Amino acid sequence: MTAYKALKEEACRQNKMIPKLGLAIFTFGNVSAFDPDKAVFAIKPSGVPYGEMTPESMVVMDLDNTVVEGSLRPSSDAKTHSALYRAFPGINGVVHTHSTCATAWAQAKRPIPILGTTHADHLACEVPCTAPMRDEMIKGDYETETGNQIIEAFRGISPQEVEMVLVACHGPFTWGKSAEKALYNSAVLEEIAKMALFSIQIDPAVTPLKQSLIDKHYQRKHGATAYYGQ
Amino acid sequence: MTAYKALKEEACRQNKMIPKLGLAIFTFGNVSAFDPDKAVFAIKPSGVPYGEMTPESMVVMDLDNTVVEGSLRPSSDAKTHSALYRAFPGINGVVHTHSTCATAWAQAKRPIPILGTTHADHLACEVPCTAPMRDEMIKGDYETETGNQIIEAFRGISPQEVEMVLVACHGPFTWGKSAEKALYNSAVLEEIAKMALFSIQIDPAVTPLKQSLIDKHYQRKHGATAYYGQ
Amino acid sequence: MTAYKALKEEACRQNKMIPKLGLAIFTFGNVSAFDPDKAVFAIKPSGVPYGEMTPESMVVMDLDNTVVEGSLRPSSDAKTHSALYRAFPGINGVVHTHSTCATAWAQAKRPIPILGTTHADHLACEVPCTAPMRDEMIKGDYETETGNQIIEAFRGISPQEVEMVLVACHGPFTWGKSAEKALYNSAVLEEIAKMALFSIQIDPAVTPLKQSLIDKHYQRKHGATAYYGQ
Amino acid sequence: MTAYKALKEEACRQNKMIPKLGLAIFTFGNVSAFDPDKAVFAIKPSGVPYGEMTPESMVVMDLDNTVVEGSLRPSSDAKTHSALYRAFPGINGVVHTHSTCATAWAQAKRPIPILGTTHADHLACEVPCTAPMRDEMIKGDYETETGNQIIEAFRGISPQEVEMVLVACHGPFTWGKSAEKALYNSAVLEEIAKMALFSIQIDPAVTPLKQSLIDKHYQRKHGATAYYGQ
Numbered sequence: 001m002t003a004y005k006a007l008k009e010e011a012c013r014q015n016k017m018i019p020k021l022g023l024a025i026f027t028f029g030n031v032s033a034f035d036p037d038k039a040v041f042a043i044k045p046s047g048v049p050y051g052e053m054t055p056e057s058m059v060v061m062d063l064d065n066t067v068v069e070g071s072l073r074p075s076s077d078a079k080t081h082s083a084l085y086r087a088f089p090g091i092n093g094v095v096h097t098h099s100t101c102a103t104a105w106a107q108a109k110r111p112i113p114i115l116g117t118t119h120a121d122h123l124a125c126e127v128p129c130t131a132p133m134r135d136e137m138i139k140g141d142y143e144t145e146t147g148n149q150i151i152e153a154f155r156g157i158s159p160q161e162v163e164m165v166l167v168a169c170h171g172p173f174t175w176g177k178s179a180e181k182a183l184y185n186s187a188v189l190e191e192i193a194k195m196a197l198f199s200i201q202i203d204p205a206v207t208p209l210k211q212s213l214i215d216k217h218y219q220r221k222h223g224a225t226a227y228y229g230q
Numbered sequence: 231m232t233a234y235k236a237l238k239e240e241a242c243r244q245n246k247m248i249p250k251l252g253l254a255i256f257t258f259g260n261v262s263a264f265d266p267d268k269a270v271f272a273i274k275p276s277g278v279p280y281g282e283m284t285p286e287s288m289v290v291m292d293l294d295n296t297v298v299e300g301s302l303r304p305s306s307d308a309k310t311h312s313a314l315y316r317a318f319p320g321i322n323g324v325v326h327t328h329s330t331c332a333t334a335w336a337q338a339k340r341p342i343p344i345l346g347t348t349h350a351d352h353l354a355c356e357v358p359c360t361a362p363m364r365d366e367m368i369k370g371d372y373e374t375e376t377g378n379q380i381i382e383a384f385r386g387i388s389p390q391e392v393e394m395v396l397v398a399c400h401g402p403f404t405w406g407k408s409a410e411k412a413l414y415n416s417a418v419l420e421e422i423a424k425m426a427l428f429s430i431q432i433d434p435a436v437t438p439l440k441q442s443l444i445d446k447h448y449q450r451k452h453g454a455t456a457y458y459g460q
Numbered sequence: 461m462t463a464y465k466a467l468k469e470e471a472c473r474q475n476k477m478i479p480k481l482g483l484a485i486f487t488f489g490n491v492s493a494f495d496p497d498k499a500v501f502a503i504k505p506s507g508v509p510y511g512e513m514t515p516e517s518m519v520v521m522d523l524d525n526t527v528v529e530g531s532l533r534p535s536s537d538a539k540t541h542s543a544l545y546r547a548f549p550g551i552n553g554v555v556h557t558h559s560t561c562a563t564a565w566a567q568a569k570r571p572i573p574i575l576g577t578t579h580a581d582h583l584a585c586e587v588p589c590t591a592p593m594r595d596e597m598i599k600g601d602y603e604t605e606t607g608n609q610i611i612e613a614f615r616g617i618s619p620q621e622v623e624m625v626l627v628a629c630h631g632p633f634t635w636g637k638s639a640e641k642a643l644y645n646s647a648v649l650e651e652i653a654k655m656a657l658f659s660i661q662i663d664p665a666v667t668p669l670k671q672s673l674i675d676k677h678y679q680r681k682h683g684a685t686a687y688y689g690q
Numbered sequence: 691m692t693a694y695k696a697l698k699e700e701a702c703r704q705n706k707m708i709p710k711l712g713l714a715i716f717t718f719g720n721v722s723a724f725d726p727d728k729a730v731f732a733i734k735p736s737g738v739p740y741g742e743m744t745p746e747s748m749v750v751m752d753l754d755n756t757v758v759e760g761s762l763r764p765s766s767d768a769k770t771h772s773a774l775y776r777a778f779p780g781i782n783g784v785v786h787t788h789s790t791c792a793t794a795w796a797q798a799k800r801p802i803p804i805l806g807t808t809h810a811d812h813l814a815c816e817v818p819c820t821a822p823m824r825d826e827m828i829k830g831d832y833e834t835e836t837g838n839q840i841i842e843a844f845r846g847i848s849p850q851e852v853e854m855v856l857v858a859c860h861g862p863f864t865w866g867k868s869a870e871k872a873l874y875n876s877a878v879l880e881e882i883a884k885m886a887l888f889s890i891q892i893d894p895a896v897t898p899l900k901q902s903l904i905d906k907h908y909q910r911k912h913g914a915t916a917y918y919g920q
């Protein structure tokens with residue numbers, strides 16, 4: 001038990017942030033924290049209210065989806081998390097929420113267009129939306145296939161540069177170099193989704209941000225010569 | 231008084247959750263808790279602010295709408311509650327709110343289309359909307375007829391599988407195997423209603439969720455081989 | 461000073477509810493409480509933040525707009541309040557807010573259509589919207605003329621039955637038999653305004669509530685045989 | 691350090707108000723406070739969460755963008771602040787936020803039309819929106835050029851009378867005779883932006899406020915014979 005203490009504490013702490021940031025109600029949503037050295041991740045147990053969660057109730061799994069510690073059933077989305085850890089090198093946290101506006105775009109099966117610098121501060125293209133899943137994927141190993149659907153949508157897109165996606169008809173997944181960063185990305189995505197919703201209401205023909213401005217904002221936070229932050 | 235103590239405490243506790251979950255302002259809305267063994271339900275007194283409610287102020291009624299305990303007048307919607315308890319076997323809680331987005335759909339006299347998995351996690355079809363009531367029903371025993379209107383809308387729909395409805399021009403009613411579950415359903419309904427409102431703003435021609443995805447999500451939480459929760 | 465103590469305490473208490481109910485930010489909005497025996501009302505001082513208000517800072521005025529007690533300048537809208545007290549018998553409280561959705565309808569110069577029972581529980585017709593003021597009224601005694609514009613809009617409407625109005629291009633005024641009831645009406649109006657906004661987004665051609673349902677809901681709360689409340 | 695103590699405390703206090711007023715999440719947004727006698731301003735350090743900020747962490751800069759006190763890197767938007775202090779006489783506070791509705795208008799590259807008296811109470815024209823920046827400005831000294839873009843948009847507009855602007859594709863900047871007033875303006879702008887968004891949803895052809903009403907409301911708060919406030 002001692003071996004995964006810090007990982008379970010981190011997973012618990014970040015899961016409890018989901019309702020505090022207004023990203024889901026009741027038991028919706030889940031966060032996992034990954035330890036690359038041990039190749040395991042700690043994830044929320046399925047259907048447990050955020051207020052009742054403790055580090056001890058977290059479930060530790062390896063990348064083959066075998067539970068290595070924990071007495072509760074893991075989040076039903078655990079296999080999607082492991083699929084992303086296997087496919088996207090360097091990510092140490094995955095978050096799934098049903099945040100209202102991001103989910104509204106996912107339900108509309110539309111990527112979120114890049115309309116402003118708030119968006120470009122975090123990623124340099126629209127927020128991708130997967131294709132709807134094919135029936136055989138849905139009837140197969142659904143949660144693993146959800147991961148595959150995301151991976152498919154990232155052909156030609158760097159998951160280190162674009163840390164968020166909309167799963168069509170479902171909702172958002174985000175990730176990052178830590179569980180905390182993945183959660184931050186979920187909150188940013190919800191804000192971007194809300195702003196874009198309002199912008200298209202003001203002008204349904206609104207045009208995307210021009211490339212020079214995308215580059216400027218993305219690079220000043222993320223480029224080789226970034227000058228944002230300490 | 232002792233006989234209904236637990237029931238009244240449960241009704242009071244769940245009523246007080248209505249404003250905490252943001253489902254109604256002032257005295258709008260009401261929750262009842264049903265005891266199938268005694269065939270009575272405890273319901274909010276009419277027009278009493280949530281902050282002032284106590285278990286003692288709850289009104290206990292039988293299914294013929296006779297008050298069996300309590301000195302206050304019951305919620306004016308009590309007869310709708312009893313109609314649902316009489317008609318829908320196995321439900322032990324009923325909730326009525328005027329939550330903003332669900333009521334907006336009810337005022338538009340539109341069922342809420344099933345657009346995403348958040349919806350399908352809870353029910354496998356659109357949220358039904360009753361027909362507007364006929365004048366003779368309105369002028370008759372209005373609150374009982376409101377129940378009848380709901381029951382009419384559920385011909386061919388299982389009230390154990392679909393635990394929510396919009397009463398046209400009025401607002402939502404939800405129910406469940408406990409008052410707590412009925413209240414949970416009210417909060418879920420409001421969230422589904424808000425997401426659907428935003429999705430049709432993004433794409434007015436948005437198409438419903440495909441059947442395979444509806445089945446998958448509904449079954450993984452509610453089917454014989456459900457694997458959600460503990 | 462003792463003579464108006466209770467009136468000033470009531471005015472202060474209700475003014476402080478404006479930000480708590482989310483009806484205005486900073487110093488926007490104002491409440492007055494009227495004493496029909498003394499024919500004076502206590503109103504918020506102009507431009508004082510709600511957090512700093514005390515009963516002592518309230519301004520007491522008679523119906524000729526003469527300050528009878530208080531060292532601060534009264535709300536700039538005080539003359540609108542007195543015009544309503546003079547014209548509408550039996551009202552003992554007036555509230556003006558800039559609540560977001562009610563103001564949005566006022567800015568659109570549109571009455572709020574009666575679309576549901578939440579609305580009909582409180583008034584049996586649309587929420588009236590005044591005509592835009594004529595230039596000579598604006599350049600004259602503006603705040604008194606604002607009252608006159610409201611009174612003009614109520615030709616043929618009972619201010620005892622319809623306790624709210626939108627002043628075109630400006631925002632809502634509400635009133636009632638007490639300051640507390642007037643404030644309640646402001647919160648109800650904002651909720652009605654939000655629901656109606658969302659309903660017309662769902663169906664731009666949404667039809668008003670039928671008369672039999674308007675009558676039923678209004679009468680069960682306000683008619684001779686009302687059975688809502690205790 | 692003692693020389694700038696009060697200025698840094700004021701900058702810290704107003705920065706911490708940004709999340710309290712709901713104007714930005716995480717580290718988005720920044721406030722500076724200017725001392726006209728010393729010709730320096732104190733500004734938020736870059737990328738530091740609001741909860742962790744202290745007066746000591748504020749960065750003091752002169753109008754040539756030289757840091758005169760502080761060990762942290764200043765906000766990446768500091769040069770926009772200094773450009774505004776240099777160009778607009780009499781302003782002693784500048785605020786930049788990514789508040790949701792104001793940013794939505796900025797992303798739509800649209801000025802906010804003047805639709806009601808809430809707006810006219812604060813400025814007598816639409817909220818200006820800059821032109822999108824030219825590529826050579828973006829690739830040059832971007833943050834200074836952002837200030838220049840604002841200054842360009844204010845040809846013929848008094849920055850003492852209109853204390854807010856939308857930077858196209860980016861978001862709002864506001865200012866005022868103090869940092870507190872500049873922050874107040876940011877909250878007012880967000881409220882105006884939300885009301886206008888809702889008004890155009892109610893009536894896409896809504897017409898602007900008539901000039902006589904604009905003059906009346908602006909003058910009663912700001913004119914030579916103003917009678918609002920104490």
